[in-house]
Amino acid sequence: MVGIEEVLRAASLRVTRPRVAVLSAVTSHPHADTETVIAAVREQYPTVSHQAVYDSLKLLTELGVVRKIQPHGHSARYEARVGDNHHHVVCRNCGMVADVDCSVGDSPCLCASDDHGFLIDEAEVIYWGLCPECQFSSQTP
Ligand SMILES: [Zn+2]
């Protein structure tokens, strides 16, 4: 496994404490929302400001070190699993997110029925449904 600092250096980023803490929080809490990332960062680094976490998340996302998922109607989630064109299944009820591997094996795993002349290199699919827990609780009166 590649260390957090190497990942930052590979992205030509200065290795700062907030960046290291944010990236390690996203790595250990896949699909965490911003509040969860802040809480996880503060466990290691109690004095970090909200703004420093937001700024680090934004920068890491822009550079492709972190991937942002924004399911409609739910808060944005972050993950450090990038570049493998995996998809997500999202619970309509509680917003739980899980990874779904690319269905074909390489990107873009779906062929567009009309590519409009674009050179398509990525397909991002969100599967919607009810997670096992919400299926169970919707059955109980
Ligand atoms: Zn659910």
Ligand SMILES: [Zn+2]
């Ligand atoms: Zn994911």
